[in-house]
Amino acid sequence: GEDVEQSLFLSVREGDSSVINCTYTDSSSTYLYWYKQEPGAGLQLLTYIFSNMDMKQDQRLTVLLNKKDKHLSLRIADTQTGDSAIYFCAESTPNTGNQFYFGTGTSLTVIP
Amino acid sequence: DTAVSQTPKYLVTQMGNDKSIKCEQNLGHDTMYWYKQDSKKFLKIMFSYNNKELIINETVPNRFSPKSPDKAHLNLHINSLELGDSAVYFCASSHGSWEETQYFGPGTRLLVL
Numbered sequence: 105g106e107d108v109e110q111s112l113f114l115s116v117r118e119g120d121s122s123v124i125n126c127t128y129t130d131s132s133s134t135y136l137y138w139y140k141q142e143p144g145a146g147l148q149l150l151t152y153i154f155s156n157m158d159m160k161q162d163q164r165l166t167v168l169l170n171k172k173d174k175h176l177s178l179r180i181a182d183t184q185t186g187d188s189a190i191y192f193c194a195e196s197t198p199n200t201g202n203q204f205y206f207g208t209g210t211s212l213t214v215i216p
Numbered sequence: 217d218t219a220v221s222q223t224p225k226y227l228v229t230q231m232g233n234d235k236s237i238k239c240e241q242n243l244g245h246d247t248m249y250w251y252k253q254d255s256k257k258f259l260k261i262m263f264s265y266n267n268k269e270l271i272i273n274e275t276v277p278n279r280f281s282p283k284s285p286d287k288a289h290l291n292l293h294i295n296s297l298e299l300g301d302s303a304v305y306f307c308a309s310s311h312g313s314w315e316e317t318q319y320f321g322p323g324t325r326l327l328v329l
Contacts, residue, residue, distance in 0.1 A: 135315055141257075146306060147320040190257055196315070203272060204318055206259040 108195050110207035117215050122180040124210045126193035129174065130200070136169065137194040138178045141209070147192065150178070180212075188214045219243050220321040222307050228327045229297060237292045237324045239307030245319075247271075247312035248290035250282060253304040253323070262305075265290050266312050297328045 107129040116122045128136065134155040139147040153160045153167045153176075160167045166179040180187055190209040220241045229235055241248060249272075250262040263282040264272035270282065279295045294301060307321040 137317065139320070146322040147259075147308075149317055149319065152317060192259060194318075203261055203264065209257045209259070211257075 108193060108205050108207040110191075110193060110210045112208060113211050113213070115213045115215060116183050118183060118185060120183055122178075122183045122187065122212055122214075124178045124180075124191050124193075124212065126176040126178075126207050127174055128176065128193075128195045128205075130195060130197045131171075131174065132197050132199055134195055134197045136167075136176050137196075137204070138165075138167065139192045139194060139206075141190045141192065143189070150191075183212075183214050185214045185216055188212055220307060220309055220319050222305075222321040222324050224324060225322065226325050226327075228329065230329055231297055231299060233297050234293070234295045235297060235326075236294070237305055237307075237326075239290050239292070239321055241288055241307075241309040241319070241321075243309055243319060245309035245311055246287055247310050247316075248284065248287075249308040249310075249318065250290065250292050251306040251308060251320075253306060255303070259306070263290075263292075299328050302326055302328045 109127045137152040138150040140150050141147050151162050164181045168177045190211050192209045193207045194204045196204050223238045247266045249264045251259050253259045262276045265284045281293045284290045304323045304325050306323045308318040310316040310318040
């Protein structure tokens with residue numbers, strides 16, 4: 105299967121920017137997703153990007169895609185305590201059919 | 217008007233019991249999925265159903281059996297529960313193609329004692 109990697113933990117101070125990183129293995133056309141999981145809750149879709157794009161911005165969220173390095177990042181500007189959660193990146197490609205491959209999740213802690 | 221719903225939200229049971237988790241989606245999607253999230257928060261796909269046909273089974277023990285009575289429902293039945301089955305189980309749905317976003321339910325937290 106595909107390999108999607110993330111660092112496990114990130115701590116930032118309230119008001120700072122957070123950058124959550126993800127690497128993937130499939131080099132074919134790909135959709136890459138960011139999901140947020142708050143404590144005790146399900147997965148909430150935050151944003152997604154197709155591999156023909158380099159960047160996508162949505163309010164405080166900026167997704168950057170480096171296709172050469174197969175590296176995806178999610179930047180959260182002005183991080184708030186409500187942003188504390190686990191963030192999962194996921195990949196889907198023609199090679200994987202319907203299947204999403206999820207990263208291990210990055211636990212973001214925002215320090216007041 | 218919940219998009220993907222699961223019942224129950226919590227399930228505590230004894231080893232050896234048989235239990236079912238139900239999932240329903242009202243998004244008109246034709247593909248539904250079951251994922252297992254372990255204690256380390258790793259998320260792995262278990263099953264996918266497209267138009268009531270199983271299309272993925274990721275080496276899940278045959279104690280787990282998905283059942284889809286119709287396109288909007290995908291239930292998960294687990295026989296002879298084991299301690300290692302304790303996890304959070306998520307249902308998801310999509311239009312089925314690899315380009316389509318998957319929408320997740322709130323999860324069912326299963327604890328096997």
